[in-house]
Amino acid sequence: MYAVIEGIDTAGKSTQLNLLKSKYPKAIFTKEPGGTELGTKLRVMALNGEAKSKVAEMFLFMADRAEHIEQVIKPNKNNTIISDRSIISGIAYSTQLKIDQLIELNLIATDNTLPSHVILLELTPEELKYRLSQKENDSIELRGIDYLLNIQNRMKETIKKLNINYIFIDASLKIEEIEMKIEEFMNGK
Numbered sequence: 001m002y003a004v005i006e007g008i009d010t011a012g013k014s015t016q017l018n019l020l021k022s023k024y025p026k027a028i029f030t031k032e033p034g035g036t037e038l039g040t041k042l043r044v045m046a047l048n049g050e051a052k053s054k055v056a057e058m059f060l061f062m063a064d065r066a067e068h069i070e071q072v073i074k075p076n077k078n079n080t081i082i083s084d085r086s087i088i089s090g091i092a093y094s095t096q097l098k099i100d101q102l103i104e105l106n107l108i109a110t111d112n113t114l115p116s117h118v119i120l121l122e123l124t125p126e127e128l129k130y131r132l133s134q135k136e137n138d139s140i141e142l143r144g145i146d147y148l149l150n151i152q153n154r155m156k157e158t159i160k161k162l163n164i165n166y167i168f169i170d171a172s173l174k175i176e177e178i179e180m181k182i183e184e185f186m187n188g189k
């Protein structure tokens, strides 16, 4: 199983991943960007806003994704892999290109590898506004609520287009309720 937790910034991905770690002690937990040695450097460059060109920024994330697939996903294909973000974020956050073009480019980066299970934590505008106000925002979060809600819509569209097994969960539910829904989904219920 290659399961990914997706959602815009502050959706609650890390919170749920921490809970999954105790339920799946043998699973490989990984993330994009930054799941490899090269990816750690690319993550800093991408999130510090070093690229002035949006296309250059997109390719930094895509280079991270290609390395992650080769170094982490493919070698562990017979294990349970649970990743914080994936190709879905890659496509959704690259707003300068059309989703169909981005699917083609990203499938080159992933050598046609796709997650088997996608869990999308979906935020309401009110909850997103509140959660962003509670933390220091990085260069992407500083783009604001409308930008992030558009990304969330693009994530949903991308997941449907890629025809992957998915669940959309209301991120405002209680942490334990979300945890239960994720467990049921991963157990195929």
Ligand SMILES: Nc1ncnc2c1ncn2[C@@H]1O[C@H](COP(=O)(O)OP(=O)(O)OP(=O)(O)O)[C@@H](O)[C@H]1O
Binding pocket: 007, 008, 009, 010, 011, 012, 013, 014, 015, 016, 131, 171, 172, 173, 174, 175, 178
């Ligand atoms: N179900 C929930 N209800 C209320 N608050 C929550 C819930 N889940 C997470 N939070 C809180 O929302 C904030 C963001 O959560 P978290 O760091 O898990 O999100 P994230 O998706 O990993 O964020 P990022 O993408 O920015 O790293 C944290 O303060 C966390 O405690």
Ligand SMILES: Cc1cn([C@H]2C[C@H](O)[C@@H](COP(=O)(O)O)O2)c(=O)[nH]c1=O
Binding pocket: 009, 032, 033, 047, 061, 062, 085, 086, 089, 090, 091, 093, 094, 140, 141
């Ligand atoms: C994979 C990917 C991510 N992003 C953005 C999304 C977030 O704002 C950051 C990652 O930070 P987090 O701590 O993992 O939430 O990067 C992006 O713009 N493009 C991508 O491909």
